[in-house]
Amino acid sequence: MSIKQSVLLLLVMLPVCCCRPKEPTQEPEAGYLLIDRQVTDFSKSISPDGTEADFKVICDASWEVSVPEDATWISIGEKTKSGKNAWTLPYSVASNESIYPRTSSILFKAGEHSVQVTLEQGVPDPLTLNKVPGFYGIEGVNVIATGSRQSSSFHFGNSWIYRITEPSTLTVMALGNIPWNLKSGEHINVSYKVVRQGMEEMYVPSVDVEVVRVTSTLVWLRKNESEYFILER
Numbered sequence: 001m002s003i004k005q006s007v008l009l010l011l012v013m014l015p016v017c018c019c020r021p022k023e024p025t026q027e028p029e030a031g032y033l034l035i036d037r038q039v040t041d042f043s044k045s046i047s048p049d050g051t052e053a054d055f056k057v058i059c060d061a062s063w064e065v066s067v068p069e070d071a072t073w074i075s076i077g078e079k080t081k082s083g084k085n086a087w088t089l090p091y092s093v094a095s096n097e098s099i100y101p102r103t104s105s106i107l108f109k110a111g112e113h114s115v116q117v118t119l120e121q122g123v124p125d126p127l128t129l130n131k132v133p134g135f136y137g138i139e140g141v142n143v144i145a146t147g148s149r150q151s152s153s154f155h156f157g158n159s160w161i162y163r164i165t166e167p168s169t170l171t172v173m174a175l176g177n178i179p180w181n182l183k184s185g186e187h188i189n190v191s192y193k194v195v196r197q198g199m200e201e202m203y204v205p206s207v208d209v210e211v212v213r214v215t216s217t218l219v220w221l222r223k224n225e226s227e228y229f230i231l232e233r
Contacts, residue, residue: 030061030110041116048124049184049213050095055108055117057087063110065089071104074119095215096121099129127228128213128220135164135173137227139194143173145232153233155180162231170197175221175229182214190221 077090145151
């Protein structure tokens, strides 16, 4: 074969060689996996009230997350990209309404790398297991907002007043100066008033109480071990 014929044959074959499909690339192996900057298993302590928070995931390859089927009190949201090789994964833990602590684990996995996050949730204060609004242990009796007794709340500005009325005796018991935005564990000063048949019988302008728990509808306030208030907003 002449040199000219060889050159022509090469030119004919060249496009065929250039158009061959590329071999499929493999998914890159994960070189690292970090959860909230942790590379090994760790634990998180969760309030009995529950929480809504995020995991910060850093990984240079695809990753997955799993929760045990029996951990129905833990919910995982949809991950969103927050940077190069970085994601935000929302999660929530429901409030613990039982008298027993609970524990479960979330497993993050990327190739041969894994990080297990154990969520440990404590029990609520026994006081909060009572969900019936009322004034308990006041003057040695419980004044519960059920039956013939009527309860009401008045929200104005940054505070509110809670009242329980006993129509049969024309008695009103009220807590006032309650901050609207309350946080569990803080101490606040409230006023306490008893009015019977239109006459103010007792008024305490400053009562220190502990905010035991706050939900969207109820507030638990402890004055001492034998006196407390459950308020309905």
